[in-house]
Structures are given as structure tokens and as C-alpha cells.
Amino acid sequence: MPALFTVFGKEFLENLRDRRTLLSALLFGPLFGPLLFGAMVSRMLDQSVVESDEPLQITISGGERAPNLCHYLESQGVRLVSVSLSEEAARAAVRKGVSPVVLIVPAEYGPRFTQGMPAPLLLVADSSDAQTRKSADRIRMLLAGYDSGVAQLRLQIRGLNPLLAVPVAVNEIDVTTPTGRAVVVLGFMTYFVLFAVLMGGLYLAIDSTAGERERGSLEALLSLPVARAALVGGKILATCAYMCLSLAICLTAFVVVFHFVPLERLGMSANLGVGTALIFFTICLPFVPLGAALMTLVASFTRSYREAQTYLTSVLLVPTLPIAFASIYSLKTKSSLMFIPSLSQHLLMTSVLKDEPIAPLDVVVSAGSALGLALMLIVLTARHWRRETMLG
């Protein structure tokens, strides 16, 4: 046992003096997620806030044929730019992005309108462009409003109850809580947290195994009267320590970032204060030894630093798989899913963000399965270290 702590102490100190380890474990790894996330979310929020406030501007061709419609649109705050474009020219203009949305009033609009027949309008927009799609959606809603307004007016003039034309009244009830709405935006933040956990230990896992071999210090170490399990244990423990540090830094950064991101402006509240961060830390803690053991095991099989780096980069992607799977099939928190590490952490953290109640059993299963798997990997690593092939 003392040997385990000797190894731990040496690995911890040695890597504390290594600039590469420090930068990746305690700076880039944990801060990459929160910073990118903060920048992205605040940009997204800025955009959607600005868009709903901004007056809608559309290009209209043949507007003089529909003065009433133009009146209506202008009264709804739409800025109309009158031009004269053929259908072809309008298509080209939208495709090139000269005008985001073009509304064409064809020549037969007037006559058909007065006859009480459906009067044609052409709305030219590009639905693959998120920006113009929003403008097109807004103009579509306004046109639908004009449409039903005129319809009801016509019925009234003919002495019919205009409500006859409204057979169904749909009232939408959105049950999303303000926090819930934010979760859609925050869904992928959990991956950044797990990424930071792994990044924290990445270089240490490499340095203490493949690095030891490449440096030529492995054989001397293995010839000491120390159980290999103690060597492996100390190395994994040191890796865990760096991963915990990285996790703590990452969560702190998230708390700070969320303090500044204006989620409230969209009626959302991000449930990420110091308390939540501590719960996140607890949820992720069992994932730490699992990641450390996995990275150490993989790195133990490699011959050089470079080879280890190559393999471990793919290990970084492992926790994304269940999370990606979960979002494709929109899996909800279920007890059976708590057996899958990384997915269980993701689901639990999401539940916390949504302010949903968490079953204590789920937490126990999530932690238990991660720790159980970690133990298995540690035993495998220690076994590998006992083999002669370790010498290379």
C-alpha cells in the first residue's frame, strides 16, 4: 500500500512540472467546453432576440395590384420594398441572396379577388437558409391572418356567421418550463463535462505508461520489489486526481459562463449554480476511475507516446457514442439505462438541469456500474503489467 502512494506522489509531482500536461489537463481540456459553449449560446440567443424585434422586410413585386394587402402588411410592421420582377428574376434574386424573401402579386390577382375566387400569390424563399426561413415563416403567418380576415368579412357581408368558417379552435399548451426550454440548448453541455474529465487524465495516462517505456525507465521500475498492482494503482490514482481537478475547473467555468450568458432574455433559466455544479461533480465522480483505467489500459499496450496519443484520441470519443445514440432516439431517463456509463451521467445531469426529481436508486446504479467496470479494467491493467511483454 505505501508503494501505491509513493507512485501516486511521484506521478502527481512529475506531471505538475510538465507544461504540456498542465496546459492540456488543467487549461485547454476543462475550459474548451465552457468557453465554446458560452460563445455559441450567447450568439444564438442574441440572434433570436434580435430577429423577433427587428421589423420584417420583404421585397414585393406587383404590389400596386393588391393595395389592401400592402396596407395590411404595413400595418403589421412589415417594410415593403417595391420592385418589378418576373418569377424567374425573383427566383434568381432569392437564390443569390439579394432579397431574402420575394412576394409576387400576379396580374390575375385583382380580377380573381374581386370575383371571390382564390387569388394567387407567389412567395419565393429558400427554406435551406435558416435566416430567410424565419422571415418566410413570419410572412406566411401574416398572410394566413389576412386570408382568414378577408374570409370572415366576406361571410359577414353575405349574412353568414363568420364563425362557421372556424370549425376548430386549436389552443396550444406548451408544457416546457423555462428551464426545460433551456435544456434543448444545453443538451450537449454534458458531453463537454465528460470530455473535460477524460482530457484531465489523458497525458498522465500516456506519460505513466507509454512514456515510461519510451523514456527507458520502465525496466528499472519493474525490477523493484513492488507488486505490479501497486504500480498500476498508483498511476491510475494520479490520473484520477488530475481528472478530478479538470472536472472541478470545467464545472467552475460553466458556473461562471452561465452567470454571464443572457438565458433569461428568452424566458429560460439555467439551473446551474454552485449547488448544481457540486451535484454534477458527484454524478461524474464514478466516471473518473473508469476513464482513468480505460486510458491507462489502452496506453499500456502501446509502444510509444505517439502511438498512445493516436489510440487515446479515439477513447475521447467513446463517451459521445451513447450520448449521440440517446439524442437520436430521444431516450428519457430510465433505470435500465443507468447501467451504461457516460449515458447515465448524461441523463442524470440533464435531469438535474431540468429540475426533475432523481431516483436515488438511479444514482446508485449509475455509480455502481461505472465503478464496477472501472475495477474490472484496473484488474485487467494490473494483469497486463505482470506479463513479460510489458518490457517490450
Place this chain on the structure above:
Amino acid sequence: MIEAAALCKRFGAIEAVREVSFVARDGEITGLLGPNGAGKSTTLRMLYGVVTPDSGRACIDGIDIRGETSSARAHLGVLPHATGLYGNLTARENIEYFGALQGIGRERLHVRTAELARSLGMESFIERRTKGFSQGQRIKVALARALVHDPANLVLDEPTNGLDVMAIRNLRDMLQELKSQGRCILFSSHVMQEVAALCDQVVIIGQGRVLAQGTLQSIRELGGTSSLEEAFLQILGPAEGFD
């Protein structure tokens, strides 16, 4: 005392070591001499217990080395072929890390490290990080690391590799000093002159077999020549396929 008794080791189809037996005695320097690929490293690795022999026994002071926590290891210092140090640790930290893993208490370790620093002439760089050390400085630290628990036996695998003339002479003096303290020293080399300059006993090994062993004088007689180099080639000849 280091004993190899009928050590055999095969890697797949290759018989790396076949029935190697010899004894390296206390107060003597024993040289394991042989060309590259003769099985020197594998033999030494079996002696310090990182490779398990298929058959045969390796004993240090009469204790079987097998098992990673074998008490035999406490009697043995090892300088493997690769003598890498931890570059971000100081020379002292490198030595004390191994000492701590040998189970030496903090205070005794401090005294012992100071002692080694003095006797190996490391005082000027003992507190410096080993990154950027010269080969000569590195070998001193590696040697101190192997001697930190004051073992009665020392095994060195081609210790002079990559050293310059000055460093080789230094190492030679250090080994002589260790021998005069009554330790048992076993080292491997493929350089005949080195063995000639240092050893009391020579074990010549080729293609995994012991071809000859004895004092320098008896080796010369065995080869039927007054030149050690001739004798070495004579003994090695048939095994290595020379005519």
C-alpha cells in the same frame, strides 16, 4: 552471490537461452561476454526476475528471485539496458523515488542519498532536474538509483553503451570501488577489452549457451593463445558459424 542454474527460455520458435549455469561470487566482478543476440540480456532479465525462466532457477544470496515482491530483490541492485530517468524530477528525487519503493524510510533515505552523492561525485548536480544531463551524469544517477537500498549484489546490462571514454573510466573506477566493498557484481558486455580490464571471472555466452567460463587466464588457456581476443574468437567460432 548470484546463481544461474540451468536457465532456459524460449520465445516462440527461438531458443534464446539454453541451460545457462554460472555463479557470480561476492567480492568479484563477473563479466557476461558475448556477441549481440547471444542471450545476455535475457539471462540477466531472468536473474533480476522480470522474465520467468521456462526451466531452471535464478537465486540471489540463495533466495529464488521469482515473484515480483520476492525478498531476493531487496538484495539486488539492477541497472537495466535502458537507464532512463524522469526528466522532470531532480537527481535526488529520481534516487529517492526508487528508495521509497524499496521501502526505505524517509530519514534513512536522505542520509543514503547524500552518501551516494558523495561517493559517486554527484553533489554538484544532485538538486538539478535530470532533463539535459550528460550521459556520464545520467549513468551516475542510474547507478545511485540501483544502489540506493545498499544491495550486496549488482547486475548491470551493457552499462558502458553510449558512454564516452571519460565516463567509461569513471564507471570502471566505481565498479572497482563497489567490488572492494565486498559486493557481487555481474555485468554484460559485447566488448572484450572492457571485460578484460575489469573482470575477475568471465562467462562467455553464444547462441544462448555458456561456451566457456573461468578466470581470464583460464580463458586464454582454453583458447590456446596468449591473446584474449584470439581466445574469445576461438571459443565463439563454431557457435557463431565462423571458420
